[in-house]
Amino acid sequence: MSGFDIAPEPDAEGLTANLQGLDAQGQPISLPVVQERPLTIYLNRQEIITAMTLGDRPKEMAVGFLFNQNMLKRGDVIIGIDYDDDIDVVVVRTAHETDYEAKLQKKIRTSGCAQGTVFGDIMERFEAISLASDTQLSTSQLVALSKQINTVPSLYLKAGAIHGCVLCTPKRPLVYIEDIGRHNAVDKIAGHMFLNNVSGHDKIFYTTGRLTSEMVIKTVLMEVPILVSRSGFTQKGVELAQQAGLTLIGRARGSRFIALSGTERIIFDQTENSEDAGDFSEKASAQRAFYDQNR
Numbered sequence: 267m268s269g270f271d272i273a274p275e276p277d278a279e280g281l282t283a284n285l286q287g288l289d290a291q292g293q294p295i296s297l298p299v300v301q302e303r304p305l306t307i308y309l310n311r312q313e314i315i316t317a318m319t320l321g322d323r324p325k326e327m328a329v330g331f332l333f334n335q336n337m338l339k340r341g342d343v344i345i346g347i348d349y350d351d352d353i354d355v356v357v358v359r360t361a362h363e364t365d366y367e368a369k370l371q372k373k374i375r376t377s378g379c380a381q382g383t384v385f386g387d388i389m390e391r392f393e394a395i396s397l398a399s400d401t402q403l404s405t406s407q408l409v410a411l412s413k414q415i416n417t418v419p420s421l422y423l424k425a426g427a428i429h430g431c432v433l434c435t436p437k438r439p440l441v442y443i444e445d446i447g448r449h450n451a452v453d454k455i456a457g458h459m460f461l462n463n464v465s466g467h468d469k470i471f472y473t474t475g476r477l478t479s480e481m482v483i484k485t486v487l488m489e490v491p492i493l494v495s496r497s498g499f500t501q502k503g504v505e506l507a508q509q510a511g512l513t514l515i516g517r518a519r520g521s522r523f524i525a526l527s528g529t530e531r532i533i534f535d536q537t538e539n540s541e542d543a544g545d546f547s548e549k550a551s552a553q554r555a556f557y558d559q560n561r
Contacts, residue, residue, distance in 0.1 A: 272441040272458070274420040274430070280321060282425050298425040302446055308357040309337055309364060320421075320428070320445045323454045324349045327445075328356040330457030334484045336388045337364055338460070392483055397491040397511050398467040404533035407436045408494065409521050415439055415472055416496070422474070431455055432472040433464075433490075439472070448475030452484045459488060466490040477503045477516050486510045492531060494518050499526060 275281070282298045289295050303321035307314045307328045314337070319327060325347045332338040343361040350356075411434055421428045421444045429448035433441040433455050441458055445451040452473070459466060466489040473481060473495045479502040485493045486506075492513040499516045504526045507514040513528030525532060 269414065270418065270439055270442050272443065273418060274422075274442055274444050275322075276419055276421045276424040278322065281421060300421060300425050300427050300446060304354050306353075306355045307331055308355065310357075310359055317450060318446065319450050321354075323443065323457075324351075324354075324356045326443075326454045326457030326461065327450060328358050328457065329460050330453035330455065332358060333456050333460050334388070334453055334487055336391050336487075340460075344461075388483065388487065392486055392506075392510065395486055395489060395510065397486065397489065399491075399511075399531075401436075401468050401470075401491045402531050402533055403436050403470055403492055403513070405521070405523075405536040408515070408518060408523065409536065411436075411439055411470070411472065411494075412496070412518055412520070415442065418442065420444060430474045433459070433466075434470040434472055435468065436470060440469075448473060449480055449484065452481065456484065456488050470494060473497075476500060477507075477514060479503050479506050482506045482510070482512060482514070486512055492528070494523075499524075 280301060282300055284296050285299050287295050287297070301321055302318055304316050305319045305321070305324055305327060306316040309332055314332070317327075317331070328347065329338065329344070338344075338358075338360070344358060345361050346359040348357045348359070415430075415432050420430060420442070422430055428444050428446060429451050430442060430444045431448065431451035431454075432439045441455055443451050443454045443458075445454065455471075458464065469490045470492040471485050471488070471490045471494070473493070474497065475481060475495065476497045477493065477495050477499045479500065481495075482493065482503045483506060491511075492515070493507070494515040496518050497516065499514070504514060507527035511528060513525065513531040515523050515525045515532075517524050521536065
């Protein structure tokens with residue numbers, strides 16, 4: 267009904283809890299709050315990392331994380347994925363052993379929420395990727411995508427304190443996944459793409475988070491040529507986008523945006539005075555709406 271292949275499930279069991287408290291006037295309140303769970307990821311027999319996550323889609327999260335850390339490569343054969351929700355552990359099993367031990371020695375902490383991590387050798391793969399040059403996005407398509415993404419029912423609208431990432435074509439959003447950390451949401455989509463053999467060359471990646479170096483690196487590793495955010499940029503993120511030839515669009519709200527890299531893929535077919543170019547108001551989350559009502 268939403269038009270997405272995979273859409274947020276804000277009412278799914280275990281994703282939120284209703285907590286009781288007092289507002290600034292001392293009145294009792296009840297608010298939905300997102301859950302936070304650890305997920306320990308194993309690659310074959312080796313423990314790789316424990317990340318704090320929303321708790322949904324653990325298999326996609328594990329595969330996407332390993333792919334974005336260059337521990338899984340295209341063509342690697344996964345023979346099994348085992349998840350134990352009693353101990354919050356997921357084990358990805360491959361047909362052949364990997365060189366994960368060397369990669370673990372190059373771990374770098376990043377600016378990502380919920381303990382962002384990248385491993386040093388991914389830059390070799392990053393530099394070898396050539397992004398598709400024929401994928402284009404018009405400004406009218408960007409407005410339509412943003413409106414659909416920001417108005418569909420989501421955990422953000424229900425509870426706030428969440429990041430969302432969306433894999434799109436120029437014509438419609440396909441896969442919308444949320445998590446407490448923006449890099450977790452990216453990894454879940456990367457895992458979905460890996461497990462379902464989805465190509466990124468003709469896709470757009472939309473995120474609610476900042477356009478940091480980590481976001482740019484992971485988008486390029488997924489071979490997606492256009493990255494859009496309603497948030498802003500970091501200098502290193504822009505530098506890496508320019509190096510990779512990635513189209514980088516930030517502060518995308520309504521008909522307004524700023525592009526700092528790869529502008530040749532953008533078709534400027536709409537002005538602020540166009541009939542459908544109005545700056546629609548992004549809905550507030552339940553927590554933000556409550557705060558605004560009681561200021």
